[in-house]
Amino acid sequence: MSFASDNWAGAAPEILDAIIRANDGAAPGYGGDTLTKKVEAKFAEIFERDCAVYFVATGGAANGLALSVMTPPYGMVLCHEESHVQMDECAGPEFFTGGAKLLPIAGENGKLSADAIRKTLKGFPHRPPHGAPASALSLTQGTECGTRYSVDETSVVCAAACEAGLSVHMDGARFSNAVAASGASPAELTWKAGVDVLCFGGTKNGCIAAEAVIFFDRHRAMDFEFMRKRAGHLWSKMRFIAAQFDAYLEDGLWLKLASHANAMAQRLSSGLAAINGVSIMYPTDINELFVTFPDGVADKLRDGGDIFYPWITPGDPADGRGHRLICSFRTTEEEVDEFLERVRKVCD
Numbered sequence: 001m002s003f004a005s006d007n008w009a010g011a012a013p014e015i016l017d018a019i020i021r022a023n024d025g026a027a028p029g030y031g032g033d034t035l036t037k038k039v040e041a042k043f044a045e046i047f048e049r050d051c052a053v054y055f056v057a058t059g060g061a062a063n064g065l066a067l068s069v070m071t072p073p074y075g076m077v078l079c080h081e082e083s084h085v086q087m088d089e090c091a092g093p094e095f096f097t098g099g100a101k102l103l104p105i106a107g108e109n110g111k112l113s114a115d116a117i118r119k120t121l122k123g124f125p126h127r128p129p130h131g132a133p134a135s136a137l138s139l140t141q142g143t144e145c146g147t148r149y150s151v152d153e154t155s156v157v158c159a160a161a162c163e164a165g166l167s168v169h170m171d172g173a174r175f176s177n178a179v180a181a182s183g184a185s186p187a188e189l190t191w192k193a194g195v196d197v198l199c200f201g202g203t204k205n206g207c208i209a210a211e212a213v214i215f216f217d218r219h220r221a222m223d224f225e226f227m228r229k230r231a232g233h234l235w236s237k238m239r240f241i242a243a244q245f246d247a248y249l250e251d252g253l254w255l256k257l258a259s260h261a262n263a264m265a266q267r268l269s270s271g272l273a274a275i276n277g278v279s280i281m282y283p284t285d286i287n288e289l290f291v292t293f294p295d296g297v298a299d300k301l302r303d304g305g306d307i308f309y310p311w312i313t314p315g316d317p318a319d320g321r322g323h324r325l326i327c328s329f330r331t332t333e334e335e336v337d338e339f340l341e342r343v344r345k346v347c348d
């Protein structure tokens, strides 16, 4: 069984059906099609406000291109030390922004805190032209540690950024999972809390290549279209990303898929926590969890065909003994229960 990543899970049937339906006839390219405009209106409905929406095919492109219009090339972006933008995009944000610095900050359970932001900024007083000015804050919702920010936590962190004149970017590769877990509205978890730009992910939750960069103030988006085109991320057949989001947002499919993935992770996490010698490293808030096993257990599980990543990060509390397990919209209760039985047997 693979718990490697929700990226491994394939596409939901509803998404594939939508792509087939969108294939009929001819349609203007580059986002000029009616479906793209229809989906932008759907996002405005979901987020309860007008917003500018731009589709790209990967989360890395979404993050890097969003940040490229949120900081000058000589600026600085504060982020968590275990964030995807810092650890897993091969300096994509630095590339797309034309060289802006990322400034990684430690934080418990993969989350930034207002205190850490304020303390960090104190150490970087405005020193033109020598010091790169802090221009943006990037936070991930749900985080790379499988946790999520509450509405209050988001508001407090955004307030610390705003008082310092920083704009706020949210990496929402797993935003659906965070909304499904929180019970709060998408608006409460984003612009009402102070988020300026959200990268709303679909790829990890049943879509194929569908990420939406959402600007809650259209004026911030002025340059984005040019940056996206210049980066080679403007799909000519944009209707096929729009079709994915059209289906994804229809009748709350995005939340149904995410809720299932979250529920499977909860089942897995509580089952593992009950096994002697197995410990869960962070609160399991969304569809991913991090565990330490007794020595030798992970290797035996892998030898038996189970797939999951060892997980070493700068803030690693398990000192290299951690492993990441991710559940997806496709993970079944039987797969979770059978894996738990295998872990019990190996740990006995």
Ligand SMILES: Cc1ncc(COP(=O)(O)O)c(C=O)c1O
Pocket (backbone or CB within 6 Å): 007, 057, 058, 059, 060, 061, 063, 084, 085, 140, 143, 144, 171, 173, 174, 203, 204
């Ligand atoms: C938190 C987070 N952000 C961004 C990304 C980037 O997405 P992609 O791999 O589509 O570039 C990922 C990848 O899975 C991710 O886990």
Ligand SMILES: C[C@H](O)[C@H](N)C(=O)O
Pocket (backbone or CB within 6 Å): 004, 005, 006, 007, 084, 088
């Ligand atoms: C970490 C890796 O880049 C991918 N975002 C994943 O979550 O599997």
